[in-house]
Each structure stands twice: as C-alpha cells, then as structure tokens.
Amino acid sequence: MTRAAVPTLxxxxxxxxxxxxxxxxxxxxxxxxxxxxxxxxxxPAFLLVAAVxxxxxxxxxxxxxxxxxxxxxxxxxxxxxxxxxxxxxxxxRNLWQAFVFVAGSVAIALPLGFALACALNRPIRFRxxxxxxxxxxxxxxxLVVALLWAWMLNAQFGPVAYLVSQLGGTLPNAVxxxxxxxxxxxxxxxxxxxxxxxIFVLAALQTVPAELYEAARIxxxxxxxxxxxxxxxxxxxxxLVVLVLTTLHxxxxxxxxxxxxxxxxxxxxxxxxxxxxVEEFKYYQTGIASAAAVIIFALNLLFSVVYIRVxxxxxxxxx
Amino acid sequence: xxARRSTARISDWITYGALxxxxxxxxxxxxxxxxxxxxxxxxxxxxxxxxxxHTPTLENYAAVLANPxxxxxxxxxxxVTFVVMLLGIGLAAHASWVVARTRFRGKSAMMFLMWATVMxxxxxxxxxxxxxxxxxxLYDTYTVxxxxxxxxxxxxxxxxxxxxVASIPQELEESALxxxxxxxxxxxRIVVPLMRPGFGAAAVLVFVTVWNEFLIGYALVLGDEHRxxxxxxxxxxxxxxxxxxxxxxxxxxxxxPIVILFAALQRYFIQGLTGGAVKG
Numbered sequence: 127m128t129r130a131a132v133p134t135l136x137x138x139x140x141x142x143x144x145x146x147x148x149x150x151x152x153x154x155x156x157x158x159x160x161x162x163x164x165x166x167x168x169x170p171a172f173l174l175v176a177a178v179x180x181x182x183x184x185x186x187x188x189x190x191x192x193x194x195x196x197x198x199x200x201x202x203x204x205x206x207x208x209x210x211x212x213x214x215x216x217x218x219r220n221l222w223q224a225f226v227f228v229a230g231s232v233a234i235a236l237p238l239g240f241a242l243a244c245a246l247n248r249p250i251r252f253r254x255x256x257x258x259x260x261x262x263x264x265x266x267x268x269l270v271v272a273l274l275w276a277w278m279l280n281a282q283f284g285p286v287a288y289l290v291s292q293l294g295g296t297l298p299n300a301v302x303x304x305x306x307x308x309x310x311x312x313x314x315x316x317x318x319x320x321x322x323x324x325i326f327v328l329a330a331l332q333t334v335p336a337e338l339y340e341a342a343r344i345x346x347x348x349x350x351x352x353x354x355x356x357x358x359x360x361x362x363x364x365x366l367v368v369l370v371l372t373t374l375h376x377x378x379x380x381x382x383x384x385x386x387x388x389x390x391x392x393x394x395x396x397x398x399x400x401x402x403x404v405e406e407f408k409y410y411q412t413g414i415a416s417a418a419a420v421i422i423f424a425l426n427l428l429f430s431v432v433y434i435r436v437x438x439x440x441x442x443x444x445x
Numbered sequence: 446x447x448a449r450r451s452t453a454r455i456s457d458w459i460t461y462g463a464l465x466x467x468x469x470x471x472x473x474x475x476x477x478x479x480x481x482x483x484x485x486x487x488x489x490x491x492x493x494x495x496x497x498x499h500t501p502t503l504e505n506y507a508a509v510l511a512n513p514x515x516x517x518x519x520x521x522x523x524x525v526t527f528v529v530m531l532l533g534i535g536l537a538a539h540a541s542w543v544v545a546r547t548r549f550r551g552k553s554a555m556m557f558l559m560w561a562t563v564m565x566x567x568x569x570x571x572x573x574x575x576x577x578x579x580x581x582x583l584y585d586t587y588t589v590x591x592x593x594x595x596x597x598x599x600x601x602x603x604x605x606x607x608x609x610v611a612s613i614p615q616e617l618e619e620s621a622l623x624x625x626x627x628x629x630x631x632x633x634r635i636v637v638p639l640m641r642p643g644f645g646a647a648a649v650l651v652f653v654t655v656w657n658e659f660l661i662g663y664a665l666v667l668g669d670e671h672r673x674x675x676x677x678x679x680x681x682x683x684x685x686x687x688x689x690x691x692x693x694x695x696x697x698x699x700x701x702p703i704v705i706l707f708a709a710l711q712r713y714f715i716q717g718l719t720g721g722a723v724k725g
Contacts, residue, residue, distance in 0.1 A: 163543070163547075163629060164547045164549035165549060168544065170536050171536040171537055171539065171540035171559075171603060172540065172555050174536065174596050175596050175600055176558060177596070178574075178592060178593055178595075178597070179562035179565050180558075180562070182570035182573035182577060183569065183573075185573035186569060186573045189572075238467070241463065242464070245464050248460055250460055250464075256468060259471055259472060261707075261715075262472070262475065263471050263474075263475075264718075265653070265703050266657075267656075267659065268659060269675045269679060270699070273678075273693075273696055274474040277693070278473070280689075282492075283490050283494055284494065288492070326719070326722070329722075329723040380659075380660055381660055381675075385659075399566075399568045402571070406572045406575070412572060412576070416573075419568065419570070419571075419572055422568060423566065426564060426566050426569070427564065430564050
C-alpha cells in the first residue's frame, strides 16, 4: 500500500520533478560534485599558498642551524648562527632599535588615528573631504613615504630646514644625523600608519548605537564619562586588533628603513628586519640572515598568540 | 541650554582645528613632492624653498617618460598585476565558495594553515625564496613574481570573498540545484555573477599589493628586463645620483594610478585593503 503512495514518475521529466519522488536520484549523479568538488575548488589555492609560505619557512629554520655555503645548505652547526648573531651585541642593538621604532610609531599613530576617528565621527561639514585627505598617506608605498620624507627633511633645500632656520636654528641632515635619523623614520612611519588606525576605529565607532549616548546624556553623564563608559568599551577590541597590525607592520618593515636611512648612520637605525635584508643581499651571510629571520618569525608568533589570548580572555570574560 | 550650545560650538571648533592640522600633516609631504616635480633644476635648489613653482614645467615628467627603462618598469608592473589579478582572484573565488558553503574532510585544518600563513612576515622568508628561486631556475622571471604575489594575496582574498559569498541568499543556489544545475554550474552561473562587488574589492587589494610591493621585487629580480616600478624608481634614483625633480616626477607617476583609482572607488578600496574587516 505504501508503494502506491509514491508514484513512479516517467524518467524523461526534468530532474527536479523526478527528485520530488525519489530523493536519492538527484544525489547519485552528483556524487562527484558533492565529495570531490570542494577539494577541486579549494586545493589549488591552498597548495599554492602552503608551498610558497611553508617551504621557505622550513628552509629558513633549517638554514638557521646550518652553515651557509655559496647558495646551499652547509654542515650542521647547531646554534652557532644564533650565537654569532646575538653574541657581538649587534643583534641586541637591532632588536632595541626595532623596539624604539615600533614603540615610537605606535605611541603616536595610535592616539592620533583614534582621535581623528572620533573627530570624523562627529556630525560636521566636509566630513567626506577630510576623510579622503586623511586616508591618502596610507595609499602610497613605503618607497614613496621614505623618499617624500627624506626630501621634506632635506637639510639643504627642504621646507622643514627653512622653518628651523627662520626660528634661528639649523636642521642637520635628518637621515644621516645620529640624533634625528630614528625620529625621522618614526615620523615617516606615523604618517603612513595612522590612517589604518583611523579607518578601523571609525568603522567601530559607527556601530555604536546613538541611543546609548542619548540615554547617557539624559542620565546626566559627562562627556568624559560617555567616552569612558560607552565609546571605549565598544571600540576596545577593534583598537587592539589595529594596534597589533600596526605593531607587526612596523616591526617587519624593511623597505622604509632601507630606502630612507639604509640603517645608518653607523647602524643606528638598523632594525632587526633590515638586518636580515642587509646580511643576505649586501654581505651574503645567509646563516646569520636566516637566524635573524627565524627570530623575527618567532617574535611575530609570540606577539600574535599573546594578542589572541587577550582578545579571547576579553570575550569570555564578557560572556 | 545656552551654555550647552556654546560648549558644543567650542568643541566643533576644536574638531575643525584638529582636522585641518591633521590634513596639513597628511598633505604637505605630497604637495611638496608634487611642487618639486614641477620645478626646473634651478628652482629645486632655491633658498628659501618655494611651495608654488615660479616657472612650472613638465620637463621632469617628460624626462622620466622618455626613459625607456621607466616605461618598461611600468609595463612590467601592469602586466604582473593583471596576471596576479586573474589568477589570484580566480583561485580565491573557487576556494571561498566551498569554504562558505560546504563541509569537507580536513577543511578546518587547511583553513587554519592557510590563514596562519598571513602571520609569516615577508622578511622571514625572503632569503629562502631568493635561494629557492635560484635553485628552481625561476630567479629573475615574471613567473616567480606572479607565483609569490598570488600566494601572498590569496589568503586575504579568500577571507574577503567568503564574506561576499555569505551575503548571497543560499536559496538561489538551492533552487538552481533543484532545477537540475550541476554544483559547478551553480558556482559559475549563479554565484560568480553575484560576487561582482567582491571582485571589485579583491581587484583593488591585488592592485595595491603588487603595485606598492618592494621587497620581493628587489630580491627576486636581477635586471631591468623584469624589474617592477617600486624597485625601478629606487634604482632610477641611485643611477643618476639624487636629482630630486625627476625623482619626484617618477615617484608621482608611480603613485598616480592608485590615487586616481582611490578617488573613483573609495568604497572598494577600504573594503579590499582591510580584508573586508571594514565595509567602506
């Protein structure tokens, strides 16, 4: 009796019509599609990315424990490359300079980007124009940033030097001055980095419901309290994310330092990332370059893990 | 009431003041570069420096564009960018659809690995990339540039496009399946056309990444034949000593396509460059 309830449909009907009656029919011809298609679509992208990232990374790690012959892996030397890198103090100086570069850049770019985001979130005129102008420094390349600021701060012909001379001082050549090279790099990097902070924080601010502020105002909360108790908690995670992004971009930045100061004067702006580049492409010291590259990778990893922990902790604490 | 209005006005003035100062900080280096690029050599080295050229000239631009090397760098960059766009977006579009819509064995592990690669800084793998590309006979070729740039943009592209796939109503795909379309057919005929805004953001991401990239272009290319624009401008400088006028002209030409595109496609820019984290 139950058989009669499911009428057999003629096989020349469109697939959809047959499927009404016999559910498995639509699947069987598409077994290939269901099981293999995801792999066919996903694997090409995955394999390309994995090959180009993990093979070189593995190679760098392996190389860091081996002596480097010309263009090849030499004998196993244990931690010798690391001890050569850190042993003479230069490696630690590179790390310190990277720290100064990152800390200086982030300490200015983060509050600056945050404040500008708050300003752009207010209902003011020319908001779109201000936003467009303020984003511009983010669009140009590291090379362009380095060249523009080297030229801005040029001691002979630049406008900053002229301004300083009008005020009765003399501007030494910023990119070759021991006192000014690092601040010059930091200014250039801040100019390039604050827009990302601004964009992220502005996007987060725009998700804060206006009613919250209205309610707080009616309850008599001061502007500072509204900021502290509504704005800050709502944009906290975004700010943390963009803090990490800016930190890592700066820490890993080779191009700007290479083009602007080349690490000089006398290695005073040689950051860890620049050291890798210089050791390989100037001195052909592949062993030391690899050890430094692995240290950079480890620090990136460490920093990301800490930040994921913090973000997770935040969220679970909230929930 | 009056008191509150006046504090509001004061804070408005502070806001405008801050925005104008910040805009000057953002614009002055760019304007200084632009001004220099329009000056004859005598005025470039004038003291006091002038913001507006007394005798504006396009000679620096003419000199740069008459240099066959420079034009070669531009064309190389355009070509590599275009191929990376096609290949990278093609690969990422396929991957993003199955990531958003299907479950398959090993998916979460592979996705974790793919997104973990974003955490590997370029400077950590640039040395082995150079050594391996020499070993494989790929050093100083367009091929290696395309492969490396593709691999570096694909994870972000998958992330970005996955968001766009997720915004397509799934019923459309289901009804096409019921109407007898194959799964692949659903992707090519239904999903791809609806992903178009995503492709805009993806194209911007690829364009800016490849166009502004320096490190890989420096490490994996030997001579002028395959050189890309960023490294080209860098060498262009050191070749002739520092002649700031032509240098600024060459630099501005190199940055112009991005600024123009940004003016036209601001929303795509912000979506693309933040990996879809910010909706523009």
